[in-house]
Amino acid sequence: MIFVKPERVFLCFNRCMNKLLVCLLSFLLTGCVAAIVPLPVLDAERFSIRQLLPVDKIGLMAISADGRMLAWSDSDLELFDIESSQRHSLLNARAETLRWSFDGALLAATTYMDGESHLYVYDRSGVAVFDTHFAGRVGRLQWSHTGQLTAGVLSARKFSFGTHIKGQLLSWDGRWRMTKIPLFETTIKPTTAAQLADRLYETFDFDLSPLEDEVLYTRLYAPPAFAATRYLVLHNLQTGEEKQIASLPMLVGKGRLAADGESAYVTDGKGQITLQDLWSTRILQQWTGTRFDYDPRSEWLIADGGLYQGQQLQVQLPPKSFFRLSSGGHFLLVSWNRQLYLLSDYSAGERTKIGGVRMKKLQKLRRLRSRGLIEQAEYLQARERLLQ
Amino acid sequence: MKLIPFFLFLLLVSPAQASERDGDCLVCHQQSAAERQLQTSAHSGDLGCADCHGSDHDAIDRGDSYVGVDVCGRCHQQQLEEHRKSRHGMGLHAGWGCTRNVPGRDKQECRFCHREGDTQPISTVQCARFIKQSSEMGQIGCNRCHMIENSCAGCHTNHRTDARIVKDPRVCAKCHMGPDHPQWEAWQTSQHGTLYNALGAPDAPDCQLCHMPQGSHDVSGGLTAPPSGKPYAQQKATDQRQIMLDRCQECHVRGFAARELQNADAVRLQTLELVDQARAIIRDLDDRGLLDPQPTKRLEHPQRGKELVLDGAMLYEDISHIESLFFRLNKYAAAKTFKGAYHQNPDYTHWYGNAEVKLLLNDIRGEASRLRERGGQGRVGVNGEMDEKALEVLQRRHQRGELGDSEYAEKKRLILEQILQ
Numbered sequence: 001m002i003f004v005k006p007e008r009v010f011l012c013f014n015r016c017m018n019k020l021l022v023c024l025l026s027f028l029l030t031g032c033v034a035a036i037v038p039l040p041v042l043d044a045e046r047f048s049i050r051q052l053l054p055v056d057k058i059g060l061m062a063i064s065a066d067g068r069m070l071a072w073s074d075s076d077l078e079l080f081d082i083e084s085s086q087r088h089s090l091l092n093a094r095a096e097t098l099r100w101s102f103d104g105a106l107l108a109a110t111t112y113m114d115g116e117s118h119l120y121v122y123d124r125s126g127v128a129v130f131d132t133h134f135a136g137r138v139g140r141l142q143w144s145h146t147g148q149l150t151a152g153v154l155s156a157r158k159f160s161f162g163t164h165i166k167g168q169l170l171s172w173d174g175r176w177r178m179t180k181i182p183l184f185e186t187t188i189k190p191t192t193a194a195q196l197a198d199r200l201y202e203t204f205d206f207d208l209s210p211l212e213d214e215v216l217y218t219r220l221y222a223p224p225a226f227a228a229t230r231y232l233v234l235h236n237l238q239t240g241e242e243k244q245i246a247s248l249p250m251l252v253g254k255g256r257l258a259a260d261g262e263s264a265y266v267t268d269g270k271g272q273i274t275l276q277d278l279w280s281t282r283i284l285q286q287w288t289g290t291r292f293d294y295d296p297r298s299e300w301l302i303a304d305g306g307l308y309q310g311q312q313l314q315v316q317l318p319p320k321s322f323f324r325l326s327s328g329g330h331f332l333l334v335s336w337n338r339q340l341y342l343l344s345d346y347s348a349g350e351r352t353k354i355g356g357v358r359m360k361k362l363q364k365l366r367r368l369r370s371r372g373l374i375e376q377a378e379y380l381q382a383r384e385r386l387l388q
Numbered sequence: 389m390k391l392i393p394f395f396l397f398l399l400l401v402s403p404a405q406a407s408e409r410d411g412d413c414l415v416c417h418q419q420s421a422a423e424r425q426l427q428t429s430a431h432s433g434d435l436g437c438a439d440c441h442g443s444d445h446d447a448i449d450r451g452d453s454y455v456g457v458d459v460c461g462r463c464h465q466q467q468l469e470e471h472r473k474s475r476h477g478m479g480l481h482a483g484w485g486c487t488r489n490v491p492g493r494d495k496q497e498c499r500f501c502h503r504e505g506d507t508q509p510i511s512t513v514q515c516a517r518f519i520k521q522s523s524e525m526g527q528i529g530c531n532r533c534h535m536i537e538n539s540c541a542g543c544h545t546n547h548r549t550d551a552r553i554v555k556d557p558r559v560c561a562k563c564h565m566g567p568d569h570p571q572w573e574a575w576q577t578s579q580h581g582t583l584y585n586a587l588g589a590p591d592a593p594d595c596q597l598c599h600m601p602q603g604s605h606d607v608s609g610g611l612t613a614p615p616s617g618k619p620y621a622q623q624k625a626t627d628q629r630q631i632m633l634d635r636c637q638e639c640h641v642r643g644f645a646a647r648e649l650q651n652a653d654a655v656r657l658q659t660l661e662l663v664d665q666a667r668a669i670i671r672d673l674d675d676r677g678l679l680d681p682q683p684t685k686r687l688e689h690p691q692r693g694k695e696l697v698l699d700g701a702m703l704y705e706d707i708s709h710i711e712s713l714f715f716r717l718n719k720y721a722a723a724k725t726f727k728g729a730y731h732q733n734p735d736y737t738h739w740y741g742n743a744e745v746k747l748l749l750n751d752i753r754g755e756a757s758r759l760r761e762r763g764g765q766g767r768v769g770v771n772g773e774m775d776e777k778a779l780e781v782l783q784r785r786h787q788r789g790e791l792g793d794s795e796y797a798e799k800k801r802l803i804l805e806q807i808l809q
Contacts, residue, residue, distance in 0.1 A: 373783055
């Protein structure tokens with residue numbers, strides 16, 4: 001339930017008007033608006049809002065876990081050190097995906113051209129520490145808490161009778177080894193392939209569980225004589241067993257695993273975001289919105305510009321703002337009105353870590369559940385005892 | 389006036405007409421054995437070649453005008469009905485598998501399972517052992533017996549009608565003998581067989597006296613269990629037993645016969661229990677992945693793929709050693725035990741049967757122990773294991789009904805307990 005007192009709205013309005021006045025004076029004196037226009041959010045004093053720099057247009061962006069390094073890509077890929085204002089050009093090509101590691105030490109980016117993707121990993125100084133290329137197009141990159149990088153790759157081959165697509169995960173172990181994990185292969189009918197055209201790769205999305213043993217992904221199913229469907233599927237990486245979670249529209253909608261690995265944020269792209277239990281399909285929480293991001297503890301969620309703690313709206317970003325949480329969830333990067341802002345200090349805690357032995361046992365229990373060797377009730381009972 | 393067409397019809401089908409029409413056939417077949425046999429049979433003068441074979445010589449040459457039971461049934465309707473409701477009436481169902489995907493098969497084989505123009509088989513029971521054979525082996529080793537469903541000639545021979553042939557118990561011996569169902573041997577060396585050898589019919593019991601009384605073609609009358617040995621439902625078994633006792637009573641006091649058959653029933657159930665023990669050992673090994681080779685790592689079963697098959701569709705090839713032992717135990721030794729018991733043959737019941745069952749069960753236990761040891765599970769029981777494999781074994785046993793719900797839940801709880809420690 002969201003409740004905002006009228007006097008707070010009035011207070012905020014006053015504050016904004018004052019700032020706009022200052023802004024107008026500043027414009028008259030310096031001719032520069034960008035330097036001082038504040039981000040108009042309610043209760044701004046509760047957070048730290050830092051104005052970063054002006055931007056011409058919204059591109060792909062990512063902020064490091066410590067909120068210091070900003071990477072963005074439009075026609076090329078650049079790295080910006082917020083503290084020193086130093087700028088590094090990393091790549092003379094448009095990146096399709098960008099992702100900082102959880103410790104903020106490494107930045108991963110991919111480019112795509114002529115059926116082939118190129119993966120680059122840079123350190124904070126902009127030096128490439130790893131790069132490789134492979135067939136297919138990367139839809140998403142994800143770092144694990146243990147420093148492993150995973151790319152979701154969709155490759156397609158066109159035939160007269162349809163297009164054969166293959167969805168797989170490519171994992172980089174942080175040193176030199178790449179591992180392929182095939183998730184699905186299917187042939188889709190020519191009409192569906194033609195409708196999706198260049199956006200075919202967007203039908204494949206994935207999210208690795210915080211326990212790194214399961215992956216929630218979307219797979220397209222459109223064989224001849226069947227209606228095209230896109231399924232959200234939970235896949236256990238150790239057993240290969242799968243569980244269908246939901247059906248989603250072709251190009252919108254995704255699922256993201258929550259911190260406990262037992263529930264997932266699911267959006268159907270039609271204005272509803274739900275946190276649902278993956279095994280009972282019970283809806284645990286619900287928000288309004290289509291785009292969302294959340295912190296690794298699953299405490300904060302930002303949906304269409306509304307930053308929620310649980311279901312309580314804490315910050316409402318102005319309309320048409322672009323947002324992205326840092327990998328650790330401590331910083332919120334906002335792009336609005338051709339300005340970049342960094343919102344922080346909204347008390348995002350550290351995620352609870354599970355120790356090695358307990359983690360292994362928990363993974364084993366999840367493996368047993370995925371194979372149907374134990375029931376959900378038995379699993380929950382055992383999990384509760386293990387995490388006590 | 390209305391009767392004129394009828395009289396014309398009688399003239400057309402009269403023996404004289406039949407003989408005349410045979411003239412065409414006899415141009416070539418005058419000296420054939422078939423012709424000589426027909427002339428000395430009860431059909432002589434009544435039937436011509438074309439009455440059974442049709443008149444399309446090309447079709448006959450192609451083998452398309454097979455004289456099946458339907459042809460004989462036109463006149464011998466009662467016999468056909470009895471034949472069809474008996475086990476002989478499902479000889480092909482039990483023995484054949486669909487061969488359309490098997491290379492080298494004769495297309496004519498289709499007619500044994502499918503009525504002309506019908507893609508649905510008469511029965512869905514299929515025989516994997518048949519599918520595994522070469523076409524030639526299938527013809528001789530399988531079809532010669534299992535074609536009985538659609539062949540009166542299998543017992544009666546092709547053109548003769550002499551009742552002496554089908555009243556001789558040796559006519560049954562062609563199929564009802566051998567290691568898998570030695571009814572012939574068990575009967576011949578029993579007291580019944582001894583009497584028959586000394587006195588002959590009708591003073592001594594032969595196959596026909598007990599199983600086809602008064603010329604009945606229902607050979608299954610009086611039997612209380614199918615070939616697998618698993619008993620029929622209670623009511624059916626009771627009814628059938630009464631039918632058999634009526635036959636026994638012609639020579640024996642009913643109480644004596646009932647006791648003898650009850651003893652045989654008991655032997656059969658005791659034997660099946662041993663078969664089940666052996667089967668459980670092998671299933672358990674399969675559950676644990678200890679068979680050598682596992683069903684998943686050998687040629688697929690033609691009907692059930694990579695599944696372990698220990699029932700009537702079990703193969704005797706492309707299986708592990710321990711399964712070979714089980715095949716002998718189940719298909720040979722167990723069958724000898726209860727076929728021997730029902731035919732009152734002490735040696736077949738005991739030494740060829742029961743003793744072999746128990747010796748083979750010993751061998752299976754020994755081999756299982758060796759396999760478990762090799763797989764590193766020699767001394768660990770299901771209760772002592774705290775791994776995934778143990779849960780998998782429990783689940784399969786539960787699915788097979790070997791573990792009740794509460795027992796299954798309790799065993800799972802113990803394993804989870806150990807995982808959490």
